Amino acid sequence: MSAAPSGRHYDSLEVRDPGLREREQFARLADHIRHAKANTPYFARLLKDVDPAEVRDRAQLAGLPITRKSSLVELQKAEPPLGGLNAVAPGKLARVFQSPGPTYDAEGFGRDWWRTARAFFAAGFRAGDIIHNTFAYHFTPAGAMMEAGAHALGCAVFPAGGGQTELQVRAIADIRPIGYAGTPSFLKIILAMGRETGADLSSLKRALVAGEALPAALRAELSLSGIDIYQCYASADLGLIGYESEAREGFIVEEGLIVEIVRPGTGDPVVPGEVGEVVATLFASEYPLIRFATGDLSAVLPGTSPCGRTGLRLKGWMGRADQTTKVRGMFVHPAQIADVLRRHPEIKKARLVVDQDDGKDAMTLLIEGENSPAGLGEKIAATIQAVCKLRGGVAFVAPGSLANDGRVIEDKRKIT
Numbered sequence: 001m002s003a004a005p006s007g008r009h010y011d012s013l014e015v016r017d018p019g020l021r022e023r024e025q026f027a028r029l030a031d032h033i034r035h036a037k038a039n040t041p042y043f044a045r046l047l048k049d050v051d052p053a054e055v056r057d058r059a060q061l062a063g064l065p066i067t068r069k070s071s072l073v074e075l076q077k078a079e080p081p082l083g084g085l086n087a088v089a090p091g092k093l094a095r096v097f098q099s100p101g102p103t104y105d106a107e108g109f110g111r112d113w114w115r116t117a118r119a120f121f122a123a124g125f126r127a128g129d130i131i132h133n134t135f136a137y138h139f140t141p142a143g144a145m146m147e148a149g150a151h152a153l154g155c156a157v158f159p160a161g162g163g164q165t166e167l168q169v170r171a172i173a174d175i176r177p178i179g180y181a182g183t184p185s186f187l188k189i190i191l192a193m194g195r196e197t198g199a200d201l202s203s204l205k206r207a208l209v210a211g212e213a214l215p216a217a218l219r220a221e222l223s224l225s226g227i228d229i230y231q232c233y234a235s236a237d238l239g240l241i242g243y244e245s246e247a248r249e250g251f252i253v254e255e256g257l258i259v260e261i262v263r264p265g266t267g268d269p270v271v272p273g274e275v276g277e278v279v280a281t282l283f284a285s286e287y288p289l290i291r292f293a294t295g296d297l298s299a300v301l302p303g304t305s306p307c308g309r310t311g312l313r314l315k316g317w318m319g320r321a322d323q324t325t326k327v328r329g330m331f332v333h334p335a336q337i338a339d340v341l342r343r344h345p346e347i348k349k350a351r352l353v354v355d356q357d358d359g360k361d362a363m364t365l366l367i368e369g370e371n372s373p374a375g376l377g378e379k380i381a382a383t384i385q386a387v388c389k390l391r392g393g394v395a396f397v398a399p400g401s402l403a404n405d406g407r408v409i410e411d412k413r414k415i416t
Contacts, residue, residue, distance in 0.1 A: 005153075010121040013255045014309045021310070022057075025258055028283060029055055036288040041084035042067075042075065043290060058269070061291070062260065066267040066279065068293045069237060070322055072103040073335065082106055088286050097141040097236060100331050100389055105141055105236040108286035114141070114239035115256050116149025116232070122245045122252075122307075123208045123230035125179055127154025132172055132204070134160045134182030134190075135211070135329070139389075141236050142211065142329065146181045149240075155179075165189055169199045176203035183329050184209040184218055184229070185360040191225050202226065210234055211329025213317060213413060218359050233317060235294060238282050242314050245307040251298075252305060253312040256283050260291070261300055261314075264321035267291065275299045277321040278314070295322050323409040325354050327390055328361045334408040336387050340365070343383050346376065351402050352392070355412040364393040371396050 009015055016024075033052035036043040046065055055061055067085075075083030081090055081104045088108075090096055095107040107113055125131065131150050137143035137159055147157045158175055160168050162182075168190055180187055187207055194201040206228040219229050232243040233251045241259070242251025253259045261276040262269055270276040278296045282289040297320065301313040320326075323334045332352065341347050349368045356362065365384060371377045377394040384392040 005121055009308060010118045014118075014252075014311065016310060018304070018310050018312075021255075025283075026056055026061075029061070029258070029281070032281075032283055032288060033290060035285060036087065036290055039087035040288065041079065043085070043288070045084075047290070058260065061258070061281070062262075062267065062269050064267075064291050066262070066291050066293045067289065069103075069235075069295050070293075070324060070333070072237075073101045073333070076104055080104075082287075085287060085289065087288055093286060095141070095144065097144075098139045099141075099236045100336065101333055103236075106287040107141060107144070108284060112148050112152035113284070114145040114148055114234070115254055116146055116234065116240045117152040118149075118254060119230075119232040119234075119240055119243035120149050120153050120155070120181075120208055122243050122309075123179075123232075124206050124228060124246075125150070125153060125155055125208070129153075129155045129179055130158065130175060130177035131155050131179045131181055132158045132160055132168070132175075132177040134162055134168065134180070134186055137161045140330070142234075145234065145236075145239060146208075150181070162186065165193050166197075169193050169197060169201065172201050172204065173199040178203060178205050180204055180207040180209075180227070182207075182209065183211040184214045184222060185212060185328065187222060187227075188218065188359055191222070206230070208232055212326060212361055215356075215359075215414065221359070231316075233296075233314070237287075237289060237292060238280050238294070239284075241278070241280060241294075245305055245309055247305045247307040249305055250301045250313040250315050252309050253314060255311065257281065259312060259314070261298065262293070264297070267293075270299075272300050273302065275315075275318055293321075295320055295324050297321050319411065325352075325409050325411050327354055327363050327388075330388070330390055332363070332388050332390065332409065337365070337408050339387050340380065340383050343387075344376075344380055347380070349402055352409045353412060354409065356414075361413070362393070363390065364395050366395050366397050366402060368397055368399045368402055 030052040094109045097105040135142035210232045230244045233241045240254045258281040260279045264277045278294045297318040298314040304310045354363045380394045
């Protein structure tokens, strides 16, 4: 294991001349595409007419077809478990995870395979720190993803996972970790319980949060507890995509990716600064995603960060390009809502509304009609939790009150 990084930046890659970074990444890309075509059934088909040697810059990359995250469910049904996107047999991976949808996610072997150490370093974590990690360790990769980066940095981890707030508070008071990893809304819950019970949580000085939006008001509220809050942007497919530095001017794109912003529903790059869908090409040999459309909206910020890092910067998470929505760190897909409705044929029309309640994500299924027979609402709520793995409320509204606009999921959260 190499020595832990020191100084102001994680490594020299972060401060490369932007032109040099571009040349070095595209010099790798031809071999990466060649590898994907030779070793993955999916990309062998998708890129059969592509000459890897001809993909030398962003304009040529933009000519390659898009693979959409929203397509993974059907791709994986047709060719289980990973849709033929994996370049090694599933049994030669370190782990296979399941995310809501369900979709299956690959993890390869190697130190910090998800590359999250860079985000922890930028957030001020250093070797010898203890991190209280509340991301889930079961089914989904978030817990393992963050733990791997913390370990690569030389930090100890308390594997808290989600829930059991009283025990979480007790562990923080006893172990005295310096940092927190998890969603910002759960950190708020933990701090509130600490105040209620009189537990000493003052050891927490910094936090790396992800999985949901961080409004300015919530960041300010959490900072009142003496915690320096940093965000990162990651996904179960791509690992770390971007991270905040002390400049807090957007997300700096991680060095293991080429990121494009395209017009939603197309593969066409937008002009710099225009909002579009985040598309990433991942340099991972076991799972070589090429032009992978995340469904997230963002925009490129001009210039480079005052912190000295020279990577491309994304403005931040600005919503979803499709109706798939992230709630409390978990994706909720229109197909899941359709499944709920199929299980309750008495529902004629419905829409899932996602909002925030006291800084926490909340979702409610609005149903046209009446709560009859008795107990129907409770049964539907139980189905929502079974299908989506998240609690959701149910509210009955007047017939004809839901707009005839084809929407299944409406996200009313304010991204500020």
